[in-house]
Amino acid sequence: MVTSAPKRHRWAPTSGEDVATNAQECVLAEESRGGAAAGDTAASADDTLPPPPPKVPIRGLYALTPDTDDDEWLAAAVAAAIAGGASAVQYRNKTADAETRLRQARMLVRVCHSRGVPLIVNDSVDMAIASGAAGVHLGRDDDNPFEARRRLGPDAIIGVSCYDEFERAERYAAVADNLAFGSLFGSSTKPGAVRAPLELLTRAKARGWNVVGIGGVDASNARRAVEAGADAVAVITGVFGGIDRLPNAVEKSSVQLRGIAFRP
Ligand SMILES: Cc1ncc(COP(=O)(O)OP(=O)(O)O)c(N)n1
Ligand SMILES: Cc1ncsc1CCOP(=O)(O)O
Numbered sequence: 001m002v003t004s005a006p007k008r009h010r011w012a013p014t015s016g017e018d019v020a021t022n023a024q025e026c027v028l029a030e031e032s033r034g035g036a037a038a039g040d041t042a043a044s045a046d047d048t049l050p051p052p053p054p055k056v057p058i059r060g061l062y063a064l065t066p067d068t069d070d071d072e073w074l075a076a077a078v079a080a081a082i083a084g085g086a087s088a089v090q091y092r093n094k095t096a097d098a099e100t101r102l103r104q105a106r107m108l109v110r111v112c113h114s115r116g117v118p119l120i121v122n123d124s125v126d127m128a129i130a131s132g133a134a135g136v137h138l139g140r141d142d143d144n145p146f147e148a149r150r151r152l153g154p155d156a157i158i159g160v161s162c163y164d165e166f167e168r169a170e171r172y173a174a175v176a177d178n179l180a181f182g183s184l185f186g187s188s189t190k191p192g193a194v195r196a197p198l199e200l201l202t203r204a205k206a207r208g209w210n211v212v213g214i215g216g217v218d219a220s221n222a223r224r225a226v227e228a229g230a231d232a233v234a235v236i237t238g239v240f241g242g243i244d245r246l247p248n249a250v251e252k253s254s255v256q257l258r259g260i261a262f263r264p
């Protein structure tokens with residue numbers, strides 16, 4: 001019987017640096033079997049998507065994806081972030097076309113929900129519904145949060161960006177599951193983003209809201225966000241780095257950030 005060699009990715013470790021994580025090995029192994037489970041990166045014959053886990057407040061590390069058209073890397077990197085302790089994942093891709101975004105969102109629903117972690121879709125309620133996501137994150141240029149709640153129902157996770165505006169949080173607190181403030185620090189992903197003082201996190205926490213801090217968060221400053229009141233830190237670069245960061249490095253940065261950000 002002829003068997004084909006396992007597929008290697010350009011970012012996969014070569015001999016001598018064979019330090020693959022469980023997550024990476026899992027995705028590669030699934031692909032080499034032609035499987036369509038957690039690491040599915042291709043259109044699947046079985047269109048059933050795993051349902052979201054039961055809704056709980058987001059705490060600790062909330063990993064947001066960087067823009068990439070490399071599905072295989074994305075699936076492995078997100079699996080690694082979860083292996084490292086990310087408690088929620090947001091699919092955010094500001095440059096891909098709609099077809100790519102739907103394909104990647106559905107792929108990440110499989111990766112995340114099969115691991116008991118909710119996949120939140122950025123910007124679009126339509127995309128959240130079409131992909132079977134656990135919820136949506138909405139900013140000032142996106143769908144209205146009240147309309148989103150009406151369409152998605154009580155079980156969906158709805159996050160709302162509040163930037164540096166406490167009044168915006170007050171407006172949406174009743175309909176949102178979490179309220180995000182930022183940019184807390186300088187962000188290479190969004191260098192022009194308005195800066196939000198850490199004190200806003202303290203005021204929001206005092207109101208009993210589920211509070212997320214975003215923007216330039218990494219292992220050097222995450223503690224400041226958490227001590228100010230953040231229940232979770234939302235992180236792109238601090239987790240995924242450049243999009244060629246190996247999954248085992250993604251897992252390590254997640255372990256570190258989760259250790260700082262998660263308060264039992
Ligand atoms: C958790 C979280 N917080 C804030 C944002 C930013 O949302 P928005 O202002 O709509 O900007 P874009 O991400 O769409 O560029 C977020 N996505 N997630
Ligand atoms: C989406 C967003 N909103 C404010 S800053 C930011 C980018 C966060 O990315 P990073 O963690 O790389 O600074």
Ligand SMILES: [Mg+2]
Pocket residue numbers: 122123137138139140141142
């Ligand atoms: Mg948005």
